[in-house]
Structures are given as C-alpha cells and as structure tokens.
Amino acid sequence: MSENPDYTKGPDRWNLLQEVSEFLYYEADLLDERRYDEWLDLLAEDYNYSVPLRMNVEYANANTHSETKVGEEVCWFDEPKSTVELRVMQLATGVHWAEEPVSRVSHLVTNVRIEEVEETEAGLEVKLSSRFLVYRNRVADETDFFVGRRKDTVRRTENGWQVARRHLLLDQTVLLAKNLSVFL
Numbered sequence: 001m002s003e004n005p006d007y008t009k010g011p012d013r014w015n016l017l018q019e020v021s022e023f024l025y026y027e028a029d030l031l032d033e034r035r036y037d038e039w040l041d042l043l044a045e046d047y048n049y050s051v052p053l054r055m056n057v058e059y060a061n062a063n064t065h066s067e068t069k070v071g072e073e074v075c076w077f078d079e080p081k082s083t084v085e086l087r088v089m090q091l092a093t094g095v096h097w098a099e100e101p102v103s104r105v106s107h108l109v110t111n112v113r114i115e116e117v118e119e120t121e122a123g124l125e126v127k128l129s130s131r132f133l134v135y136r137n138r139v140a141d142e143t144d145f146f147v148g149r150r151k152d153t154v155r156r157t158e159n160g161w162q163v164a165r166r167h168l169l170l171d172q173t174v175l176l177a178k179n180l181s182v183f184l
Contacts, residue, residue, distance in 0.1 A: 008117075017112065017113075017114055019161075020154055020161065021109075023160075023161040024112060024130065024152070024154075027039065028107035028108070036088040036091065040084070043162060044122075044157075044162040045081060047162075047166075048081075048166070049077055049078075049084060049165075050075055050168070051078075051168045051169075051170065051184065052078070053075065056173050076180060077180075091181070099181050101139060103137065103181070104137045106134070108133040108134075109130055109131075110130065110132075111130055113128065114126060114128060115127045115128060115151075123155045123157045123158075125153055125156075125164065126156075128153070129151055132147070132148060133147050134146040136177070144177040146170060146172070146175075147170070147172070148169050148172075150166065150167070151166075151167040152166050152167075153165040153166075168184055
C-alpha cells in the first residue's frame with residue numbers, strides 16, 4: 001500500500017471496501033451468535049443508532065428524501081451506545097419475556113458501497129451505504145423479516161474498526177413483529 005492511500009479509486013479503494021465489508025460481516029456474525037459483549041466493543045463511545053418510522057406517500061410526492069424526516073418524526077430507535085448497553089444487559093438477565101425462548105436470527109448485509117472517506121482526529125472515517133435483511137424465528141411459528149437500507153459511519157481506530165453511526169431505513173411502514181428485541 002502506498003504512503004498516502006488514494007481512497008477515491010483503484011486498489012486502495014478496493015482494499016478499503018473489502019476491509020470494511022469483512023468488518024460488517026463479522027459484526028453480523030456476533031449478533032447472530034448472541035455475542036453481545038464482543039459486539040458492544042465494536043461500537044464507538046459516540047455511537048448513535050437511529051431507525052425512523054417510514055411513511056407512505058402518494059406517488060406524486062414520492063421523493064425518498066421526504067418520506068422520513070430524521071429528528072422530526074417518531075423513531076423505532078434513536079439511541080446512544082449507553083441505551084444499547086442497557087438493552088444488552090436486559091437480554092443477559094435471561095428473563096427477557098420477548099426472548100424466551102431465544103430467537104434464531106440471521107443478519108444479511110449486502111450491496112456495501114463506500115460513499116465518503118475522511119481522515120478525522122478520531123481516525124479514518126468511512127461512510128457506507130448497504131442493504132440489510134434480518135430474519136428472526138421464535139418458538140414454532142413466529143417469523144419476522146426486517147428489510148431496508150443502511151447508512152453507517154465506521155471508524156478505524158488503533159483497536160480496529162468501530163461503528164460510530166448507524167441509520168436504518170426499514171422498507172416496512174408497519175412492522176408485523178410482536179416485539180423489537182433484535183438488533184437490526
């Protein structure tokens with residue numbers, strides 16, 4: 001690799017894409033395997049996680065930027081790392097009614113693209129766009145799918161990659177799941 005990588009094109013960009021994609025796949029494995037303490041280590045201290053509600057709009061007004069106004073609408077989730085840690089602690093008690101019995105979950109991450117690369121004081125930050133599908137099965141007959149697009153900001157630190165921000169746009173406007181005990 002050259003002294004000053006050029007992340008706008010060529011091998012440096014390809015190598016970076018491979019590196020961050022592997023990181024996202026590893027993160028998905030940790031979630032699927034319920035290794036939440038290890039997963040929490042992948043979240044930056046300034047981590048923010050948001051999943052706004054989606055609204056149906058008429059075709060004439062179907063501008064994807066106006067379907068959801070972040071910060072102005074109600075969100076399924078809009079939380080910092082400290083709240084995510086509390087959710088993990090609750091799951092770890094073993095008395096979480098929505099996870100008894102434990103769900104079987106698969107996270108699929110695809111169409112990973114680099115949108116922007118920036119060198120910051122905290123480290124190299126990469127803004128990513130991707131698609132996701134989260135499948136959950138509980139008991140004998142409860143099956144849920146969460147599908148949508150994701151905007152992540154991942155940061156390379158001296159300890160490896162961390163997720164600094166995650167913004168999900170679900171394709172569903174109405175969730176049929178009985179609860180939201182999984183991390184999307």
